Amino acid sequence: MTAATFDPLEAGQPAAVGARVRRGRWNGPLVAGLVLFGLIVLCALLAPVLTPYDPIAQNLSATFLPPGAPHHLLGTDSFGRDVLARLLYGARVDLRVGVLAVVSPFIIGSLIGLIAGWFGGWLDTIIGRIVDIVIAFPFLVLVIALVFALGPGTTSIYTAITLVGWVAYCRIVRGQVLVAKEQEYAMAARASGLPTWRILLRHLLPNVILQAFIYSMSDIVLTLLAIVTLGFLGLGVPPPTPDWGTMIQDGQQFILTKWWLSTIPGLCVVLTGIALALIADGIVDRTNR
Amino acid sequence: MIPPVIEARDLHVDIPLPHGRLHAVRGVSLTVAAGESVGLVGESGSGKSLTLRALLGLLPRPAKITSGSVLIDGEDVTGLPPQRLRRRLTDTMSMVFQDSLTALNPVMRVGDQIAEAPRRKLGMSRTAARSTAIELMAKVGIPDPARRYGHYPHEMSGGMRQRVCIAIALSTRPRVILADEPTTALDVTIQARVLEVLRRLRQDEHVGLLLVSHDLAVVGQTCSRLYVMYAGRIVESGHLAELTMVPRHPYTFALLRSVPDPDRRVTRLLSIPGQQPDLRLPVVGCSFAPRCPFAADECRVAEPDLVETGERATACVRADTADRWADEVAVEGAGLR
Amino acid sequence: MSDEILSVEGVSKHFTSSVSLTDRLFGTKPVVNRAVDGVNLVLRKGETLGLVGESGCGKSTLARTIVGLYRPNAGTVRYAGAVLPNRRTGAQHRAVQMVFQDPYSSLNPRMTVGQTLGELLRFHQLVPRNKVVDRCRELMNLVGLPDSALAQRPRQFSGGQRQRIGIARALAVEPTVLIADEPVSALDVSVQATIINLLSDLKRTLDLSMIFVSHNMAVVRQICDRTSVMYLGRIVETGVTDAVFDSPVHPYTQLLLKSVPRLGVPAAPQGETEGVAIDVPAGAHPCRFLDRCPAAVEGCAAEPALLPDPADPLRAAACVHVPWRANVIEELA
Numbered sequence: 001m002t003a004a005t006f007d008p009l010e011a012g013q014p015a016a017v018g019a020r021v022r023r024g025r026w027n028g029p030l031v032a033g034l035v036l037f038g039l040i041v042l043c044a045l046l047a048p049v050l051t052p053y054d055p056i057a058q059n060l061s062a063t064f065l066p067p068g069a070p071h072h073l074l075g076t077d078s079f080g081r082d083v084l085a086r087l088l089y090g091a092r093v094d095l096r097v098g099v100l101a102v103v104s105p106f107i108i109g110s111l112i113g114l115i116a117g118w119f120g121g122w123l124d125t126i127i128g129r130i131v132d133i134v135i136a137f138p139f140l141v142l143v144i145a146l147v148f149a150l151g152p153g154t155t156s157i158y159t160a161i162t163l164v165g166w167v168a169y170c171r172i173v174r175g176q177v178l179v180a181k182e183q184e185y186a187m188a189a190r191a192s193g194l195p196t197w198r199i200l201l202r203h204l205l206p207n208v209i210l211q212a213f214i215y216s217m218s219d220i221v222l223t224l225l226a227i228v229t230l231g232f233l234g235l236g237v238p239p240p241t242p243d244w245g246t247m248i249q250d251g252q253q254f255i256l257t258k259w260w261l262s263t264i265p266g267l268c269v270v271l272t273g274i275a276l277a278l279i280a281d282g283i284v285d286r287t288n289r
Numbered sequence: 290m291i292p293p294v295i296e297a298r299d300l301h302v303d304i305p306l307p308h309g310r311l312h313a314v315r316g317v318s319l320t321v322a323a324g325e326s327v328g329l330v331g332e333s334g335s336g337k338s339l340t341l342r343a344l345l346g347l348l349p350r351p352a353k354i355t356s357g358s359v360l361i362d363g364e365d366v367t368g369l370p371p372q373r374l375r376r377r378l379t380d381t382m383s384m385v386f387q388d389s390l391t392a393l394n395p396v397m398r399v400g401d402q403i404a405e406a407p408r409r410k411l412g413m414s415r416t417a418a419r420s421t422a423i424e425l426m427a428k429v430g431i432p433d434p435a436r437r438y439g440h441y442p443h444e445m446s447g448g449m450r451q452r453v454c455i456a457i458a459l460s461t462r463p464r465v466i467l468a469d470e471p472t473t474a475l476d477v478t479i480q481a482r483v484l485e486v487l488r489r490l491r492q493d494e495h496v497g498l499l500l501v502s503h504d505l506a507v508v509g510q511t512c513s514r515l516y517v518m519y520a521g522r523i524v525e526s527g528h529l530a531e532l533t534m535v536p537r538h539p540y541t542f543a544l545l546r547s548v549p550d551p552d553r554r555v556t557r558l559l560s561i562p563g564q565q566p567d568l569r570l571p572v573v574g575c576s577f578a579p580r581c582p583f584a585a586d587e588c589r590v591a592e593p594d595l596v597e598t599g600e601r602a603t604a605c606v607r608a609d610t611a612d613r614w615a616d617e618v619a620v621e622g623a624g625l626r
Numbered sequence: 627m628s629d630e631i632l633s634v635e636g637v638s639k640h641f642t643s644s645v646s647l648t649d650r651l652f653g654t655k656p657v658v659n660r661a662v663d664g665v666n667l668v669l670r671k672g673e674t675l676g677l678v679g680e681s682g683c684g685k686s687t688l689a690r691t692i693v694g695l696y697r698p699n700a701g702t703v704r705y706a707g708a709v710l711p712n713r714r715t716g717a718q719h720r721a722v723q724m725v726f727q728d729p730y731s732s733l734n735p736r737m738t739v740g741q742t743l744g745e746l747l748r749f750h751q752l753v754p755r756n757k758v759v760d761r762c763r764e765l766m767n768l769v770g771l772p773d774s775a776l777a778q779r780p781r782q783f784s785g786g787q788r789q790r791i792g793i794a795r796a797l798a799v800e801p802t803v804l805i806a807d808e809p810v811s812a813l814d815v816s817v818q819a820t821i822i823n824l825l826s827d828l829k830r831t832l833d834l835s836m837i838f839v840s841h842n843m844a845v846v847r848q849i850c851d852r853t854s855v856m857y858l859g860r861i862v863e864t865g866v867t868d869a870v871f872d873s874p875v876h877p878y879t880q881l882l883l884k885s886v887p888r889l890g891v892p893a894a895p896q897g898e899t900e901g902v903a904i905d906v907p908a909g910a911h912p913c914r915f916l917d918r919c920p921a922a923v924e925g926c927a928a929e930p931a932l933l934p935d936p937a938d939p940l941r942a943a944a945c946v947h948v949p950w951r952a953n954v955i956e957e958l959a
Binding site: 332333476477478479481484503504505506509510530531533543544545547548549550551552553554555557558559560561562564588599 | 631678680681784786814815816817818822841842843844845847848867868871881882883884885886887888889890891893952
């Protein structure tokens with residue numbers, strides 16, 4: 001910290017018991033992010049209500065309708081399927097896959113990182129080497145290889161992304177633990193005779209998980225993109241199930257003439273990313289203030 | 290009286306907050322003359338560091354001076370355009386910080402850091418600046434300065450680094466050095482040596498010294514005149530001997546008795562209960578009254594002015610009862626815990 | 627002695643710098659830092675023992691070894707006569723508790739004060755579950771904080787208040803020995819006094835024995851019955867506090883005392899003593915203070931042992947200049 005940043009409370013202004021002015025638990029970014037993400041989730045859940053069309057029903061007599069066409073708000077694609085319907089049903093698939101494919105690496109990676117950082121020694125060395133090996137391969141190459149080995153389908157995607165994705169969380173949490181375990185509160189917990197598992201879960205984890213959580217927010221978007229790529233290779237969500245990645249992929253060949261086919265699902269990915277980033281920002285604010 | 294080199298008049302510093310503001314420095318006036326060592330004592334949050342930084346125009350964001358003026362050789366410089374003001378301030382004063390490790394550039398040789406100002410500001414040649422730097426290093430008591438010239442900050446001990454900082458401060462040939470807790474991070478034996486360096490500079494070079502510290506003993510050992518700061522204001526000032534012999538503000542009184550004496554064991558240290566007032570809120574009455582063992586009703590009505598009598602100034606309406614305080618404390622000793 | 631409650635016998639704690647496997651193959655040897663090197667201490671029931679020294683002297687490492695945070699490389703710590711093992715039982719942990727230095731990092735920022743205290747009370751089953759809140763309030767009372775503090779998180783308190791919470795946490799498990807590791811060094815002078823007074827009051831009312839670790843000689847003088855001075859991992863002088871402060875015999879203790887700032891007393895000018903150059907034969911272990919010692923002589927090329935004063939069983943010093951050295955040698959002869 002340089003002299004340029006300055007917190008009057010750190011500078012020694014006494015904080016009287018309870019007198020501290022706190023930023024609200026609900027700050028701007030958090031509310032905005034939650035509202036936006038809530039809307040996206042709501043759209044996904046209410047897909048059958050919001051659109052009368054079946055996302056996989058083809059209508060070859062009404063292909064490539066532009067947005068604003070009668071009865072098709074966002075137009076239709078090359079098979080005459082309603083773009084809005086595919087978008088809404090696609091959100092269901094993508095959000096589920098994206099979130100689920102982040103939750104398990106988040107949990108597994110964080111726990112392994114916690115253990116590696118705390119115990120150190122040979123355990124840490126072994127885990128560190130495994131992490132190095134996994135990181136040495138490009139993320140996608142490894143995921144593709146694993147999905148290929150496991151066979152296409154959403155379960156393979158979850159498994160593959162978990163097997164590769166945990167290392168990022170492991171690294172983040174391990175680094176945080178190395179700092180936190182030298183903090184006096186961790187020492188105090190040890191000195192008072194609390195068992196190790198309790199110190200790890202109750203005292204360390206809440207203090208080290210924030211970074212990993214923030215990473216997980218952007219990781220959801222990265223995972224969505226990975227699924228897009230898998231779809232391109234025919235290893236993703238099997239057609240004709242609608243998902244944003246496949247939609248972008250399908251629209252790509254008509255990008256010069258029928259721009260909306262790729263752009264609209266692309267915007268959805270961007271919006272989801274913004275919502276998650278806002279939530280991450282808000283949570284950082286809320287915990288640090 | 291020797292005319293002061295720098296003077297602060299009724300300085301106010303605010304820190305804007307999301308909801309309101311923190312009135313951190315509330316009308317501080319002080320002077321430092323050439324060759325004089327002046328101490329500014331107060332607990333953390335009293336605004337002593339901000340006062341020091343305000344003098345040098347180094348206030349951390351978002352703090353800002355809201356009123357008052359800084360005078361150099363009797364001339365008000367506050368109205369000068371920013372560039373000239375900056376030049377004027379840095380030509381007159383330089384600063385030594387508490388943390389010598391972060392105050393120094395970690396990837397630059399310490400000698401070059403000392404030689405930088407003579408080269409850039411005083412227009413010296415490379416070799417002249419180098420020999421000036423080595424001279425300065427010798428002056429602040431760095432043994433074997435020619436060899437140490439090429440060292441990097443991390444290769445030196447804390448005491449040596451702080452000496453380098455002092456040498457850097459001296460390199461612009463300032464007339465006053467502002468030191469913000471310069472020895473707080475150091476071990477006692479090292480602290481003694483650094484304080485010794487500062488004292489010698491004052492004597493030999495006739496440099497004025499404004500030393501800020503929370504430790505009355507450190508200031509009391511180094512300075513001849515003292516300002517005691519509490520809750521953003523100066524509550525008492527005067528010559529060291531007078532001030533410590535007969536403190537006329539209860540805060541000074543309590544502070545003196547809360548400092549443990551290494552040569553004598555007392556049955557119980559006097560402690561000052563409670564905390565400084567929250568300066569985000571307006572202060573009603575004397576800011577020390579809630580913690581003051583001698584406070585009367587009149588103390589809670591209005592904040593007392595700093596009344597000057599000769600070279601002594603006190604902001605306490607009950608200052609005339611000061612000679613009885615020691616007895617009162619002895620009687621109600623238990624209540625003072 | 628029968629009233630010994632805690633004793634440290636020949637404890638050493640060395641830290642080895644980690645050297646990666648590849649560096650090791652190229653012959654890089656890990657650097658060993660002998661933070662604590664063969665220290666003996668005795669804490670008697672009801673007394674406060676001061677452990678003073680400058681940063682890097684090993685006092686905090688020793689304190690942490692005593693509470694079981696570090697495993698000593700050699701030596702043992704005994705509590706009430708029994709050796710404390712590397713893996714302590716709950717009761718052994720509870721007996722010796724620590725107050726930490728930094729009021730800002732010593733409390734878990736994510737837990738309220740009530741959660742911190744309550745966890746300990748529940749885990750060690752110190753009070754029935756329905757009495758946990760009452761006991762927490764009692765602890766707050768004990769350290770002079772309002773009950774409302776229990777619902778708050780550490781960041782809402784000032785440094786002095788946090789230190790009180792730290793003390794309450796140590797006391798929650800009902801220890802008999804308190805190790806206070808620089809408990810006031812991060813606090814303002816005016817707040818220091820309140821914490822020192824609180825600690826000495828608590829020590830008396832709760833019948834505690836205390837080791838008070840500090841670099842501040844003036845503070846140590848106020849509250850310690852006995853004082854041990856540490857330098858580079860060893861104890862160089864020990865004795866009843868007044869004796870150590872009034873007639874220090876080790877040159878390091880003398881230097882420390884001379885360096886303490888005193889109000890209104892200009893410090894005695896200190897020469898840049900680099901010490902007298904003494905020839906140290908290769909392989910010999912000289913006195914650790916040799917290169918800073920103004921009184922070094924040829925005899926300092928061998929590290930002096932802590933020599934007890936025959937006239938005062940509590941007093942000992944490790945220096946060739948110890949005045950009672952002649953008497954001891956005479957006696958041996």
